[in-house]
Amino acid sequence: RNLVTGMIFSRLSELIDLTKLSLSDCHLIGPIPESFKLLSSLTYLDLSQNGLSGEIPLGIVKHPNLQTLRVANNMLNGWFPDFGNEVSPLIDVDISYNMLDGEIPPSIIRKLSHLELLNIQWNRFTGTIHFSLFQNLRNLSHLDLSWNNLTVEFPKTVYVKHQATIFPNLVILDLMSCNIRGEFPQFLQNIMTLHLLYLSHNNISGKVPTWVWRIPELWHLDLSHNKLDGFEEVVNINGSRNLDLPLMFGTSLSLFVSNNNIKGKIPSTLFCNMFTLGRLHLYENNLTGTIPDCLANLTGLYELNLNKNLLQGQIPRRLICGSQFLPVVELSDNQFTGEITRLLYNCSNNYMWVLDLSSNRITGSLPVNWPAAFDRLEVLDLSNNQLQGPIPEDFSNSSTPALRVFNLNDNKLVGRIPRNLSKCSKLMVINLGNNELSDVFPFWLGHLDYLRVLALHANKLHGSISSPFSMHMFSSLLILDISGNQLKGHLPPALFQNFSSMMRKQTNVSSKDPSALSYQLPLLLTIKGHSQKWRLITILTCIDLSNNLFTGTIPDDIGSLDRLYSLNLSRNNLEGAIPTSFGQLQSMESLDLSHNHLSGSIPEELTRDTFLSTLDLSYNSLEGRIPQGNQFGTFNATLFDGNPGLCGPPLSISCPNTNRGPQDSIYLVEEMTRDPHWEYLAAGIGYAVGFLTTILPILFIQKVGTWFCFHVDRAFETCINIPTLYSISCRA
Numbered sequence: 055r056n057l058v059t060g061m062i063f064s065r066l067s068e069l070i071d072l073t074k075l076s077l078s079d080c081h082l083i084g085p086i087p088e089s090f091k092l093l094s095s096l097t098y099l100d101l102s103q104n105g106l107s108g109e110i111p112l113g114i115v116k117h118p119n120l121q122t123l124r125v126a127n128n129m130l131n132g133w134f135p136d137f138g139n140e141v142s143p144l145i146d147v148d149i150s151y152n153m154l155d156g157e158i159p160p161s162i163i164r165k166l167s168h169l170e171l172l173n174i175q176w177n178r179f180t181g182t183i184h185f186s187l188f189q190n191l192r193n194l195s196h197l198d199l200s201w202n203n204l205t206v207e208f209p210k211t212v213y214v215k216h217q218a219t220i221f222p223n224l225v226i227l228d229l230m231s232c233n234i235r236g237e238f239p240q241f242l243q244n245i246m247t248l249h250l251l252y253l254s255h256n257n258i259s260g261k262v263p264t265w266v267w268r269i270p271e272l273w274h275l276d277l278s279h280n281k282l283d284g285f286e287e288v289v290n291i292n293g294s295r296n297l298d299l300p301l302m303f304g305t306s307l308s309l310f311v312s313n314n315n316i317k318g319k320i321p322s323t324l325f326c327n328m329f330t331l332g333r334l335h336l337y338e339n340n341l342t343g344t345i346p347d348c349l350a351n352l353t354g355l356y357e358l359n360l361n362k363n364l365l366q367g368q369i370p371r372r373l374i375c376g377s378q379f380l381p382v383v384e385l386s387d388n389q390f391t392g393e394i395t396r397l398l399y400n401c402s403n404n405y406m407w408v409l410d411l412s413s414n415r416i417t418g419s420l421p422v423n424w425p426a427a428f429d430r431l432e433v434l435d436l437s438n439n440q441l442q443g444p445i446p447e448d449f450s451n452s453s454t455p456a457l458r459v460f461n462l463n464d465n466k467l468v469g470r471i472p473r474n475l476s477k478c479s480k481l482m483v484i485n486l487g488n489n490e491l492s493d494v495f496p497f498w499l500g501h502l503d504y505l506r507v508l509a510l511h512a513n514k515l516h517g518s519i520s521s522p523f524s525m526h527m528f529s530s531l532l533i534l535d536i537s538g539n540q541l542k543g544h545l546p547p548a549l550f551q552n553f554s555s556m557m558r559k560q561t562n563v564s565s566k567d568p569s570a571l572s573y574q575l576p577l578l579l580t581i582k583g584h585s586q587k588w589r590l591i592t593i594l595t596c597i598d599l600s601n602n603l604f605t606g607t608i609p610d611d612i613g614s615l616d617r618l619y620s621l622n623l624s625r626n627n628l629e630g631a632i633p634t635s636f637g638q639l640q641s642m643e644s645l646d647l648s649h650n651h652l653s654g655s656i657p658e659e660l661t662r663d664t665f666l667s668t669l670d671l672s673y674n675s676l677e678g679r680i681p682q683g684n685q686f687g688t689f690n691a692t693l694f695d696g697n698p699g700l701c702g703p704p705l706s707i708s709c710p711n712t713n714r715g716p717q718d719s720i721y722l723v724e725e726m727t728r729d730p731h732w733e734y735l736a737a738g739i740g741y742a743v744g745f746l747t748t749i750l751p752i753l754f755i756q757k758v759g760t761w762f763c764f765h766v767d768r769a770f771e772t773c774i775n776i777p778t779l780y781s782i783s784c785r786a
Contacts, residue, residue: 374398374406680704
């Protein structure tokens with residue numbers, strides 16, 4: 055690895071006794087040498103994770119001794135070569151993550167009788183594949199056809215008496231995004247050796263059949279992103295509706311049935327009898343009713359995600375407090391009710407690290423002693439509920455040492471921001487926006503080394519944000535939203551000078567990146583004039599100080615934040631000029647300075663911000679010609695409304711021709727380039743022709759004037775009988 059770069063050394067083909075060649079992840083480029091077919095003893099070839107291009111040489115595919123061919127994660131294109139009539143010794147073929155296209159040759163099925171692994175995912179293969187053709191590959195243990203443009207069709211025959219002879223070794227089957235249509239493929243009953251089955255992102259409809267749960271060693275089943283509408287009901291012979299599941303799972307079962315159309319109640323008779331169920335994802339369906347209490351009895355359950363359904367009622371307390379081992383509970387975007395005190399008061403759960411109850415109808419106040427009960431909690435999201443009262447101060451690095459995400463946004467909380475949050479040294483996200491908190495700007499949070507997001511918008515914060523900042527305060531901050539408060543005073547340059555994570559040259563992003571969290575926090579941000587939820591895994595750099603009472607000028611230091619994506623300073627009392635340093639914000643896509651008292655001209659330097667797609671400078675006191683070029687040509691007139699001194703496109707107001715500055719001169723050059731005045735150009739050409747044909751002869755041919763007068767002019771007078779200019783001057 056990394057010992058060889060550039061194109062593959064062609065003289066490698068001279069090593070005729072070479073049996074194994076591995077050049078993976080070596081930054082190689084160019085084609086695969088056809089001369090590799092001369093390596094007659096070669097049995098293993100791994101060229102994966104490079105930048106190789108071109109087609110796979112036929113001589114490599116038809117190599118008489120090659121057993122392993124791995125060329126995944128390259129840029130190979132073209133068709134996969136046909137094996138012809140020759141039986142191939144290939145056992146392991148991985149051509150995934152390339153740009154191969156066309157139909158899969160039938161010979162890959164007929165002639166690869168020794169094949170154990172075939173991975174062609176993430177290419178551009180087309181056509182229809184009948185799955186039964188693969189059953190002749192009796193050694194096949196891993197088959198991946200996912201994420202191409204294929205259509206996989208299944209036979210309807212189920213060989214109950216011969217299940218042991220059909221795909222006797224198949225362990226991993228990945229058919230994601232294979233355009234599978236209709237009801238659940240019954241043919242898969244024939245494959246009882248499966249450990250991992252991926253059928254997501256297809257068009258499978260109907261109900262999930264009961265025979266799926268009887269595959270004895272199945273431990274991962276992904277049916278998400280289909281059109282399933284429920285589960286077949288299971289009733290045993292005694293009528294007690296108890297699922298007769300074999301307890302032979304070697305490990306816990308991970309079940310993903312999210313993003314379907316499953317309706318009705320959660321089938322407790324099914325899931326509560328899956329004693330080896332480890333992960334259950336049923337989010338984004340149409341489930342109704344309540345959560346079965348019996349789910350808390352599943353001692354192996356470690357991840358429960360029921361987000362975005364229509365569930366209601368009270369959340370079983372035992373899921374949060376009584377479960378022996380349930381570290382991840384995600385129940386957001388439902389209609390759950392009840393008081394938060396019932397769930398958290400005197401609760402003890404030393405295993406929970408994600409608790410997401412956001413976007414429900416939970417009421418009440420946070421109990422005083424609750425943080426101490428969750429000493430491993432990393433993510434707490436209670437946003438968009440109806441919580442009220444103050445936020446308890448019971449935070450410390452000893453009580454919540456692992457806390458990284460603290461989201462109480464959009465409730466009715468009052469009082470102060472807890473000072474003890476500064477003791478939670480691993481905090482990455484603090485979102486307390488859309489509440490009724492009354493406090494000053496929390497300078498005491500500035501020393502948190504990992505803090506990426508500080509969102510305190512739409513509260514009752516007051517006072518100044520000026521402070522004798524020490525170096526490196528808020529040095530890791532990527533998102534600051536304190537909009538919609540009552541903050542006032544000048545914008546301190548020192549605050550922006552400390553935002554080193556928003557600067558390319560001084561990026562100070564900790565190795566503990568929030569994007570590394572498996573939990574992706576949805577954060578409501580107003581960017582480009584629209585409020586929407588952004589997943590934290592999409593790292594943005596955003597500053598929103600809008601809707602406050604800030605005064606004074608805009609600090610030039612903001613121009614050094616060249617990683618800044620969005621800046622909103624609108625609806626304040628800012629004055630002075632727009633800093634020319636904003637021309638250095640070449641990553642910025644959204645800039646809103648509207649509803650202030652800014653004056654002067656719009657800096658020509660803003661045209662350098664080529665990614666700028668949203669701009670609002672309306673309702674200020676700006677004047678002069680609006681800059682032209684780059685993104686400014688796409689902005690409409692409403693973005694400059696309320697500035698009576700502005701002129702030029704896109705406004706209908708023309709700029710005067712007098713007192714032109716450098717900007718106006720540039721504009722005139724562009725204007726003349728776009729629309730030259732042909733009448734002036736024609737007059738100029740006429741004057742030039744007249745000068746060349748009349749004046750120059752007089753100036754430069756005086757010595758031959760007499761000859762010209764007595765020969766040419768007289769001849770001309772004889773023809774037209776009118777004295778010419780030259781003859782008159784000669785006579786004079």
